[in-house]
Amino acid sequence: CLIRGVWSVTDLTCxxxxxxxxxxxxxxxxxxxxxxxxIYPPSESRSHLPGLPIVLGSAAYIDGCLLYCGGVYLHDAxxxxxxxxxxxxxxxxxxxxxxPLLQEIPYASTAVIEDGQAMLVMGGVYAERGLSNTQIVxxxxxxxxxxEMTEETGAHCSTTLQDGSVIVTGGLRESNSYGSxxxxxxxxxxxxxxxxxxxxxxxxxxxCTQVLLEPDDPDFxxxxxxxxxxxxxxxxxxxxxxxxxxxVLYITNSVELYLPxxxxxxxxxxxxxxxxxxxxxxxxxxxxxxxxxxxxxxxSLHLLRGASTDWKKDEETTTGKVWHLRFNYxxxxxxxxxxxxxxxxxxxxxxxxxxxxPDTFF
Numbered sequence: 001c002l003i004r005g006v007w008s009v010t011d012l013t014c015x016x017x018x019x020x021x022x023x024x025x026x027x028x029x030x031x032x033x034x035x036x037x038x039i040y041p042p043s044e045s046r047s048h049l050p051g052l053p054i055v056l057g058s059a060a061y062i063d064g065c066l067l068y069c070g071g072v073y074l075h076d077a078x079x080x081x082x083x084x085x086x087x088x089x090x091x092x093x094x095x096x097x098x099x100p101l102l103q104e105i106p107y108a109s110t111a112v113i114e115d116g117q118a119m120l121v122m123g124g125v126y127a128e129r130g131l132s133n134t135q136i137v138x139x140x141x142x143x144x145x146x147x148e149m150t151e152e153t154g155a156h157c158s159t160t161l162q163d164g165s166v167i168v169t170g171g172l173r174e175s176n177s178y179g180s181x182x183x184x185x186x187x188x189x190x191x192x193x194x195x196x197x198x199x200x201x202x203x204x205x206x207x208c209t210q211v212l213l214e215p216d217d218p219d220f221x222x223x224x225x226x227x228x229x230x231x232x233x234x235x236x237x238x239x240x241x242x243x244x245x246x247x248v249l250y251i252t253n254s255v256e257l258y259l260p261x262x263x264x265x266x267x268x269x270x271x272x273x274x275x276x277x278x279x280x281x282x283x284x285x286x287x288x289x290x291x292x293x294x295x296x297x298x299x300s301l302h303l304l305r306g307a308s309t310d311w312k313k314d315e316e317t318t319t320g321k322v323w324h325l326r327f328n329y330x331x332x333x334x335x336x337x338x339x340x341x342x343x344x345x346x347x348x349x350x351x352x353x354x355x356x357x358p359d360t361f362f
Contacts, residue, residue: 017292018359019304022052022059022068023352026318035074037088039362040304040322041341049362052086052095056106059353060119063139065089066355067119070105081106081126087139090361102135102143109158111166113188114138120146120166125154130172147186150193151175157208161260162233164188167196169237170203179204179242183258183265197263199237201254205350206240211291212299215261221327223257223334225298234258236301238289239271251285251309272336274306274319282308282317286349292356301325303336305349318349 018039025036035051057071069085083100105124113120113136122134130152136144149168156171165187173180181202185194213222213232238255253271258264271284286307293299303323309316320342327334 017356018362019288019290019292019302019354020049020059020061020066020357020361021288021304021352021354022057022066023349024055024074025051033074040302049088050094054082054084055351057082057353058105058108058110058119058121059355060110060112061116061355061357061361062112062119062137063117065139066357066361067137067139068095068353069101069119069121069137070108070124072106080104081124085137085143098139099142101137102145103131103133105131107154109156109168109171111158111160113160113164113166115164122146122158122166122168123149123153123156123171125172130154130174132174147188147191147193150184155204156180157206157237159208159210159235160233161185161235167235167258169199169208169235170206170240172204176202178202178244178247179240197258197265199256200265200267201252201256202242203237203240203252204242206237206252207287207289207349208235208237209289209291209301210234211236211257211301213257213259215259220332221329222259223301223325223327225300227293227299232260234260236268236289236291238303239284239286249311251311253284255289268325269334269336271303271306272323272338274308274321274338276317276319282306282319285309288349288352288354290354290356304354307349 021038024033027034035053037049037051053074054071055074059068066088072081073079081104083104085098086095087098088095108124109122111120119137124131132149132152134146136146152174153171158168165185167185169183170180179202181198183196213234214224236257243249255268256265273281273283284306288304290302291299307318322339322341323336324339326337
């Protein structure tokens with residue numbers, strides 16, 4: 001794994017990970033959405049954590065604690081966006097409010113920077129306009145302004161690359177309000193943004209994750225999950241929305257992987273379908289994609305939960321199922337495998353934020 005910017009396969013701090021998902025969960029007993037923090041994989045030995053009554057905020061595992069900033073109130077999104085930041089420390093049973101953001105924001109993107117000591121919160125939407133400012137959040141310290149983005153951007157997705165730079169994908173941008181395919185990388189050493197290859201499909205409101213690639217044999221299984229000295233960090237994006245020039249919204253279920261060594265995007269299998277207990281088939285339109293090291297030194301892509309939205313009927317069907325990306329060595333192709341595991345609670349993926357944390361955190 002990556003320890004403070006240095007690759008290690010033997011360091012004891014290279015722990016298997018679990019996913020902490022902060023967002024609304026469906027309480028089947030009370031028949032309503034309520035604040036939750038759910039954990040995947042679920043385990044009786046891991047405590048069930050309190051949620052926050054906030055959605056559309058930003059979350060990351062920073063300096064040994066889970067950090068959540070910004071967003072809007074769960075049950076009254078008409079209120080002003082929030083500046084608030086909260087931290088959840090190891091073995092604590094409650095979230096603790098900490099120093100706030102400089103700018104209240106929902107629909108921002110995040111990346112872990114400064115060797116895991118800070119969270120960069122980028123862009124977002126305020127008063128129906130995109131933002132171009134960024135904010136550096138360090139637990140227990142005042143928030144500081146970060147590097148300015150190249151343009152106003154909201155509902156985008158980002159993560160950190162191997163050299164500590166940050167890659168930003170898509171979103172609602174000043175130059176493209178329909179769902180941009182634009183991809184940019186910010187280098188903290190040069191303090192410069194660099195445009196790289198556009199995504200194949202413009203989108204906003206999508207999900208993304210940091211992923212390990214093995215470039216030694218690019219025609220084979222580059223997503224084999226092994227951690228080696230030759231491994232390269234990149235990004236996978238999935239789902240989202242885009243609009244036409246009449247502002248009619250469409251859902252995309254495509255999944256794309258960025259190859260940094262030749263500056264290209266390749267397609268992975270589209271988001272899967274699932275069958276409900278009545279035999280109805282639902283195409284997935286929303287999910288949370290995460291790369292997790294569940295056991296040993298293997299990392300794999302997971303789809304946590306899912307939603308199928310029919311906007312013509314104004315209906316949404318949700319599931320707590322989990323899928324893994326697998327590789328067929330017979331025909332050299334990837335496919336989504338339904339694992340049979342479930343997240344603890346069905347949730348609204350589009351409004352949730354997820355972070356990978358060590359399995360010893362809970």
